[in-house]
Amino acid sequence: MAAAARDLIFPASLLDTDLYKFTMQQAVLQHFPRVEGTYKFTHRDKNVYFTRECFDHFKRSVVQFDKIALTKDERAWLEDRCPYFTPQYLDYLEAYRFKPDQLRLEFEPIPEDVEKNANGDLGARGHVHIDAVGPWEETILWEVPLMACLSEIYFTTTDTDWDYEGQEEAAYEKAATLLKAGCVFSEFGTRRRRSYRTQRLVMEAILKAAQDHPGSGGVNGTSNMHFAKEFGVAPVGTIAHEWFMGVGALRGYEHANATALELWEKTYPNVLQIALTDTFSTEAFYKDFIANPHFAQQWTGLRQDSGDPFIYAPRAKQVYEQLGVDYTKKVIIFSDALNVEKALKLKKQCDELGFKCSFGIGTSLSNDFTKKSSGGKEKSKALNMVIKLSSVDGKPTVKISDEITKNTGDRETVRLVKKIFQIPITDQDQTVQ
Structure with a gap:
């Protein structure tokens, strides 16, 4: 590279x-x-x-x-x-x-x-x-x-x-801290990595930390298929927002979450069943989830990717209990802008609730640098960028995130989808024309 x-x-x-x-x-x-x-x-x-x-x-x-x-x-x-x-x-x-x-x-x-x-x-x-x-x-x-x-x-x-000075050591220390706290996590840093070399250094460091600190925590693997093959670890991942976005545009929004899960099951009947909940807001997802108890019973767990992560597990616990499903046998995967401090707090909360959890950690591993000119005191910020599905079959797609500043899509379609799911329309809705 x-x-x-x-x-x-x-x-x-x-x-x-x-x-x-x-x-x-x-x-x-x-x-x-x-x-x-x-x-x-x-x-x-x-x-x-x-x-x-x-x-x-x-x-x-x-x-x-x-x-x-x-x-x-x-x-x-x-x-x-x-x-x-x-x-x-x-x-x-x-x-x-x-x-x-x-x-x-x-x-x-x-x-x-x-x-x-x-x-x-x-x-x-x-x-x-x-x-x-x-x-x-x-x-x-x-x-x-x-x-x-x-x-x-x-x-x-x-x-x-x-520069690269201290990168491997920093990644090792982050991984060691997570592992010693019993956290299970995966490397999710491909999209916004500083460089290919950075991601390789990170993989080497976290796997060395896993060797040095065996115990209740663990490294599940990496979302990057190339590095999974090269380092002999599991490739990790299931579904992204674009699947729900595309299904909603093509099959209708009212029950887009249920339709997306049903179609996914036809392709993957017994594997890769971690449900991403926030494409049209997590509360909209739960309406279909509650109306179709099969999903709560069958699917392995849920992924949190926007909004306040600390309200997520308590609310998921309520939903599973409402459906008579043992939530302690399910898992929550947290993947939204995680760092070590946030992961440790979420692990503590899930332990107290009795929820299994794991973490997909991206930019804070693969693009956590400081400005060389500042002597390491000032952050060198990663690019805050996304590439999203914007239309399918000529129909605009939208994402109604749990984090209001992340909402994206054609203005009129955003308004339509928010109306369907009874979500307030605000001046802060972002649009991608």
């Missing part, structure tokens, strides 16, 4: 992405083949700018994505470690190639740098616009590697006030 700004940066392999992209791709192929799916990039921090040099470097890199292909060795590993993938799907994946012509890339200079940009100045600052347009089963794989690529290029061209 390249570290110098002059080199192209792209995934180490087709597996250098998160497991849930593949699990969802197989489900899309089964239920919604050849439906067009559009993905849109959003950088939430409008006061942080990319440079023209960064954008040009990114464009040159993504054009090379079509050279990436699943190898025979990687296919054999998938057959062994992921038996829920069918031979037909693995045939598809082996033939899959990224199609760079599906990407719409634009650099929009800020007003004060318009003239610099027109003169070809690589230091001109601006915003980056990225769309991926094509069949949903194809465009679904763009999200994670595009974000990882852009992040690494940004931090080798635009923000270079950092």
Whole structure:
């Protein structure tokens, strides 16, 4: 993997992405083949700018994505470690190639740098616009590697006030603290990693900590398939918001959560059954969950990814008890902006309630740096970016998060979905047009 700004940066392999992209791709192929799916990039921090040099470097890199292909060795590993993938799907994946012509890339200079940009100045600052347009089963794989690529290029061209000193030791200490407290966690850092090298250092450090601190805690694995294979650990992941978003747009919103779970079960009848609850708000999810007790009985547990995590387990306990389901046999996976301190507090709460829990920890492991010029006193912030499904079959998709500032989607569709689920409409609703 390249570290110098002059080199192209792209995934180490087709597996250098998160497991849930593949699990969802197989489900899309089964239920919604050849439906067009559009993905849109959003950088939430409008006061942080990319440079023209960064954008040009990114464009040159993504054009090379079509050279990436699943190898025979990687296919054999998938057959062994992921038996829920069918031979037909693995045939598809082996033939899959990224199609760079599906990407719409634009650099929009800020007003004060318009003239610099027109003169070809690589230091001109601006915003980056990225769309991926094509069949949903194809465009679904763009999200994670595009974000990882852009992040690494940004931090080798635009923000270079950092270095790797102390990174491995810091990751080791975080992992050791979690393990000694009995926490079970997975590495979830691919999308916003500072670099490929950073994620490798993190994996080495947390696995060394797991060796040094055996006990009640543990490292479940990593969401990154490439590193799971390389380090001999379990690939971890199930479903992301885009599955519920796409199902809602295509099949209707009123019972979108139930429909999404039902379709998922048809693809994965006895595995990968951790339900993500907050696509249209967790309370909207619970309406379908309560109306269909089968899901509470059958599915392994729930994933919390937005809102106040400390109200999540007590509320889940109420719901399971209302349905007569033993919640102590279920698990909650917390995955929203976690750090060690928050994970320890959530572990304590779940222990007191009798809930099993685990943690998916991303950016605080794979992109936790300080500015070199500050002597380690000031944070070097990760990019606050997402790539979300914005439409399927020409229909806009939305996400109504438990965290109001994370709501995304077409304005009118957001209003429609909020009305369906009786969620107040506020001035703070974000829109992605």
